[in-house]
Amino acid sequence: MGSFTIEGGHSLSGSITPQGAKNEALQILCAVLLTAEPVEISNIPDIVDVNKLIALLGSLGVKVENLGPGQYRFQADQVDLDYLQSDDFKRDGRGLRGSIMLVGPLLGRFGRGYIPKPGGDKIGRRRLDTHFEGFIKLGARFRYNREEYFYGVEAEKLTGTYMLLDEASVTGTANIVMAAVLAEGETTIYNAACEPYLQQLCKMLVRMGAKIEGIGSNLLKIQGVSSLNGTTHRMLPDMIEIGSWIGLAAMTRSELRIKDVSWNDLGQIPNAFQRLGIQVNRENDDILIPAHTDGYAIQNFIDGSIMTIADAPWPGLTPDLLSIILVVAIQSRGEVVIHQKMFESRLFFVDKLIDMGAKIILCDPHRATVIGHDFQSQLKATNMTSPDIRAGVSLLIAALSAKGTSTIHNIEQIDRGYERIDERLRNIGAMITRNA
Template sequence: MNVFEVTGGNRLKGEIIPQGAKNEALQVICAVLLTPEEVTIKNIPDILDVNLLIELLAEMNVEVNRVDRSTCVFKAKDVDIDYLHSEAFRKKSGRLRGSVMLAGAMLARYKKAFIPKPGGDQIGRRRLDTHVIGFEKFGIDINHNQEDGFFHLSARELKGSYMLLDEPSVTGTANIVMAATMAKGTTTIYNAACEPYLQQLCKMLNRMGARISGIGSNLLVIEGVEYLSGTEHTILPDMIEIGSFIGLAAMTQSDILIKNVSVPDLGVIPNRFEQLGIQLEITGDDIHVPTQESYTIQKYFDGGVLTIYDHPWPGFTPDLLSIVLVTAIQAHGSVLIHQKMFESRLFFVDKLIEMGAQIILCDPHRAVVIGLGREQNLRGITMSSPDIRAGVALLIAALSAEGKSTIQNIEQIDRGYQHIDTRLQALGADIRRSQK
């Protein structure tokens, strides 16, 4: 078992470049199945989840040329459809939530797909209803086979349709958009997700010959085409990693310059950290987080306690609530963290409390953080990473704590953060990967 051994208390300094966006990578890599021509994707993050998806494509007989760790050329000329119904695919895709998005591309091109029970984080129930209901609108037959555990999807042809999504699911919208690109007629998707990563997918598909309008809004109109061609695509920097570095700098009283962040695609993320009292200096496409001895959480105009909650884009992403929560530990003041989307994502706070944080877990969705204001330091402990984002929140806490911490189950962190230990070592962090 690999662990991180962390000795906290160091102030970090230097520049860091965020990796390519994990959530975008999973979408656009699935989209290569829509064409038999070459698709080149750049700025791919070198992380477990993305590498697992690339392995899946190779096993589906997609030609994969890994030019380097961040650039890959795909050619899905002769896809092995039957592999998607194999035990090998079921086991591998069960470790990766994003594999569900293979279905939309396969249905568009081959009118056939298989979906196993989805994998990924243990952060609460993550249902497939949005995907299934959307596919049914195209006239796709969906049957769950109890014996093999797969959803079997098939259709003679996909027919464009109007659909009002029950929730603005990002993966659900991506899956439906990919299916709609080659459906017969026009598909209108209302209450669609409009995250920058979904916008990137739509722009890539349009370069391939798709006809998608309304990009950036929650109303997408897709006119089906008969054929999609190859393209080149560059993935955005990962907004979750950018937010993580902001929180890390504040908690460790560090001076960090985050380079090439694509500021226009960050939405309200900088504002939420500024609400915690963190100074951000934005110059061009870089964010500088200077050393701060202290930071004070803002209050509402009427004096009420600040609440930070997740909301579909352009609201605040749920993937950064764990980071905001841990960053608030050493602030002056209090904040209510309201995690609406997942019922198990706040359960890691027991470890932060053991480290000395003052946090009240109100229920599975809400926690109140009472800032320590630097009056006392956190103390190092042994803990385990329950999911990607909580794992990095615990890592941030460990880097700010007195003494040594051991973080177990770091495979969860590796799923979403590229070589995080060596990149933080370059900034002066005392972090070591070892096997126990």
């Protein structure tokens, strides 16, 4: 188990370019299974979860060619469906949350898709009902082996239908869309997710020959086609990483430039940090965060009540950023309630921040109140363990702002979502060392 040693309290400077979007990659890479023709994808992040999925596609028989940094060509013209029943697949698929995204394209193109219960972050229940209920409505038969935690769907053919999703699940919507593009007739998906990464998937499928209306809305209409073609696709920058760098700059009172952020796809993210009093300045397609030498003050609501920052489906604030916003609030001037609606275990890492001197009241599994220090006292360095990707980066930001030398263990969790994070942080002045 690796670790980071972090000497905190140093000001950072320079520019940093966000990696390609992890959550988009997990959808886009699975979509290559929908065609026998080559698909070229660029700006793929070099991170553990994405590399595991690429390896899984290779094991499934997809031809994988690395064309250069972050650029691959895939061709799924000789898919080995027998691999889906193998012990290797049951082992490898279980270690990756994104493996669930294989089911939709496999079902749509080959009439069957299987998956072991996926792993991933331990942040609370992440049910799969939306995915499989959608497949069933398209005409698939569902089966589940409770002893092996193994799911399967099969169909002689899929038929378009109307469905109202029980939740606006991003991965659920993406999976259903990938199955529906090859179904017979029209599929209407109401209460569909409409995040930028889902829009990216739909636009890529349209370039491949799919017929999708309503992209960017919560009502999608899909006219099934018999086959899809190859295409090229470039992934968006990772909005969660962009938010991480905004938070890092504020907590370390550093001036940082975040380059090529695709501002129009950031939604509520700049506004959420501005509510904490952080200046988020747009310069063309870059974000410039000035050094907050005088600190930053949390806004109140217009009636004077305490600010609450909560996650919501797009165009609301992504839940993946709430851990980072919570950490940034530690040095704010004022108080804020962080309301994590989606996952009931995601705020449990705050005990580590409290050990560092943060003033945080964990109200219940979904809510925490943060009372800001206003930089009147500095967090204390400590030893800690990363419980998941986003909490791990939040603890890293806290350590970089703290007095003294901290150690973070289980950094494999951070590597799942952030590309060469220690090297990139050293390039802007961070004192961070990776230990094997």
